[in-house]
Amino acid sequence: MPSKVIRRCWPLLVVAPLWLAPLAWSQSEPPPARGLPALGDGAEMSLSEERRLGDQIARTLYRNPDYLDDPVLHAYLQAIWQPLVQAARRRGDLPAELAERFAWEILLGRDRSVNAFALPGGYLGVYLGLIAVVSTPDELASVLAHELSHVSQRHIARLITRQNQQAPWVIGAMILGALAANAAKNVDIASAAMAGGQALAIQSQLNFSRDMEREADRIGFGILTEAGFDGMGFVTMFDKLQAASRLNDDGAFPYLRSHPLTTERMADMSARVPELGTGQRPAQAGPVTPYHHAMMAARARVLSETGADRLRAQAATLRQSQGPQQDATTLGQRYAATLAAARLRDAALLSEGLRQLLAAPPPDPVARQALDWLHLEALLLLPADALSPAMRDDFIRLASAAIASDQRPGLLLGAQAALRLGPDAQRQATQRLQTWTALHPRDALAWQTLAGLHQAQQQPVRAARAEAEARLAHLDAPGALDRLRAAQQLARQQPQVDHIELSILDARVRQTEALVREQARETR
Template identity: 65%
Template sequence: MPPDLAERFAWEVMLARDRTVNAFALPGGYLGVHLGLIGTVTSADELASVLAHELSHVSQRHISRLITRQSQQAPWVLAAMILGALAASASKNTDIGSAAIVGGQAVAQQSQLNFSRDMEREADRVGFGVMTEAGFSGQGFVTMFDKLQQSSRLNDDGAFPYLRSHPLTTERIADMRARVPDGHAHDASPRVPVSASYHAMMAARARVLAESAVDRLQALARTGQSAARSPLRDTTRLGQRYAGVLAATQLRDTPAALDMLASLRATPVDDAASRAAMDWLTLEVLATLKVNQAPGGLSLTALREKALASDDREGMLLGARATLVDNAETQRNAVQRLRTWVTLHPNDALAWQTLSSLHNALQQPVQAARADAEARLAQQDAPGALERLRAAQQWARNSREIDHVELSILDARVRHVDSLVREQLREEKPNG
């Protein structure tokens, strides 16, 4: 993709640690995905269908079109209210005026609902084309809508379709099925394949990370232990083992985590992404539980070095966090690796947070505060970032050995973030 198009379609994905099945898109290329959605879908095609639908809302300018539609209807609603007031004043029966006012508002609201349903249909159809051209199966749309219908079957009987902001799920299923005759006839050949084993492990990870209650984590760990004892080696058991290992690790149950980890690593996988996912989980388990060696002989040191040298973001960040319990020389190497990364990816909040933790471990409060500020800025918390930058400035000026280069960088960042805070305050003023 040319640089100009890459910049134009530079989507910013935000993951929300929430168990609900939801995703949303905002103007400016922001896409929010709940972990509950990732944990629910059974294939990458289903996840791609949701993302394609939400991205199409932005690419088709649905929000701006909806606002334009509302502004076009505003004069008619106002006219109906004026006519209603005139009718009420000219007649002794005030019901005539009330009927005119309510009727005008009802017509406007019904028009908005019709327009909203049309936009949802357009997002479905445009999204279908986007995902199939990207190499995913269009059948994912059908199976995803089936899941939505099953999840809402107890509180949605399909009544009053004309009062809904979305088309009936049955209509959407029929529309998508019509676009994939004979199952997969119109699907593009996969160009970006996502293996079933890799998806199963990432969905399992999302299910665990979306949970905070101990009893739910214990349930996931028990399911993982049952899967570890099973002789079956399908993707369902693979995902259950992965979830069990991660849940047991969060519960600090070392024997259970290592036992399930041995079973997980014994499960055969064919693709590099799945093997890397197993390695990074192994590293996470060893570093969290402070164990030096995994079942099968893999050492914490070897995995950490492999992760730090990896181009994989997940591995690199796990490797950097694993150095927090190591010596200063290893931590300095991780700092250099992370500095290179955040230079190329300045909006990576987790990378900045990890860098801040490493600087704290190295007794470098100025650099730690600045990295923490950059992490807050990446999370759209400009006031918090400004507070941390000013704290870093104070530490730098009170230091025995003043680093003038670092101080200059801090001064420049303070001016930049201060301008962002002032701009936000102006936008928040009611008459700004």
């Protein structure tokens, strides 16, 4: 690989293990009898080493412009993810030590391709394209359960241990090829980047083995159904992938090039479903309703769009959509069109979309809450002077409810609204966010939002400290240290020095300096 290419792409080398665990759907075999040792047993990489490696990868991904922390979609994913993690613990598939020491965090990527991947240390990546394409939450849950099983069984640690015997630059070439192909949706780019006998020789080692896939299927299916999801989600997801594999792969399904589907694998999953028995699947499988899922799939489609023309086409469908709202599909279509109008700042189309959505609200409370969040989000995207009197009334009502919310999307939307509402609302939102960040110190977006509130209230020291905490939440110790030192300097320049705040800052500076040294050692 030319040296200038290495220098230009060097930051991407840190995420080499990202592609060790793509959404892998290779041929499966008959499941082994229960009680046999898991393939993950005896992995040479320790839990601490794997978590540190995962943190290094996550630190790089947080800085990627395609990383997305959308509170609404994050809450939706957590409604699926947390039941799966809890089910894995109940079944004994996720040991207590692993559950406590790994991150178990989902990172959302702003990409229209259909992909999900497991990372070392309990991190998972999910692209917007995957959320947009699945028809039911059970299908999405089947993907997450499969990837969860790869992590819980230490498959990634085993692969990394094996690959440590390879030259790092060779592995880097392979990874750069995968990243380049995914970004450009061009298989030829990958072929060029991976040229060379050594890179091609290790390609097979970057994929899960057939035994690992079999184990991830078996355990993932058990986790899925234990969590209350319909086991048919595995089967119907396979149907989607099989249909896609029959078409020319244009890059929308990245993993299909290296993980072809087979009828045997689909048959194996189909055979598992009757084993559940007719009385073991709930009538409404899983914790996410069809209405809520339709809205979130629509949201993923819109947020993955980067061109104004496609957003305009989406929003324009509101002009033809005049009938009563009767089903989840129609709800999703109108949600997407209304969000597109909001992103375009088109007040007229936005008003029409909200009118259609509110004329026949969804029947379940979770979906109605998501509709309220969309309503407030849309009003926030419009300039304050563009709101009609009725819109202003709605804004105040929705913002007040959001500030008092105990749910992350509402709380963060309410904090943004408080910046418009004035000092009283800002003080209330600040108190709420301070409580939230004390309970959720890894919530970078909450810290950053809190910094904005402090800045609006002429509290620069607290704002700088909150910015530092946001950087720490994204594992950026050097960036956090810069902001903490800036906060120290600001604190000493205040007319009246707050000695308590200054002592807190001094302690955080010492802690963060230790983290900076530790991260420096890890990257040597």
